[in-house]
Amino acid sequence: MATSAATKPLRSSGSRNGSGTATERASTSKTLRPLGDRVIVTPTPREEMTKSGIVLPDTVKEKPQEGTILAAGPGRLNDDGKREPMDVKVGDKVLYAKYAGTEFKVDDEEHLIVSQKDILAVVEG
Numbered sequence: 001m002a003t004s005a006a007t008k009p010l011r012s013s014g015s016r017n018g019s020g021t022a023t024e025r026a027s028t029s030k031t032l033r034p035l036g037d038r039v040i041v042t043p044t045p046r047e048e049m050t051k052s053g054i055v056l057p058d059t060v061k062e063k064p065q066e067g068t069i070l071a072a073g074p075g076r077l078n079d080d081g082k083r084e085p086m087d088v089k090v091g092d093k094v095l096y097a098k099y100a101g102t103e104f105k106v107d108d109e110e111h112l113i114v115s116q117k118d119i120l121a122v123v124e125g
Helices: none
Strands: 038-043 066-072 093-096 102-106 109-115 119-123
Touching: none
Parallel strands: none
Antiparallel strands: 038 066, 038 109, 066 093, 093 119, 102 109
């Protein structure tokens, strides 16, 4: 059975070279495969400084609402037992609800597991 890019497991590591899929970039023993209509997102780093040059302390930084999908589940099962296709895929840059999902760390990298219904938009361009 062939595995599509949307269902490949995520193996996270501290270094990324930006090429290949999430599984090809990784070299650790921890593997994550989201279930159902969930996706694993790496949040875009928070702003450290304002445009005018003021350094922001951790207490006032906004929680990120944008990130890149590292792995996606196979899709939700509908009432007939058939899978609904996912609207997003690995590599998509997305906007998600402010307090959506569950945060976790793998090898000192922050990730978020989000249900597809909490993804508000795909950023194109």
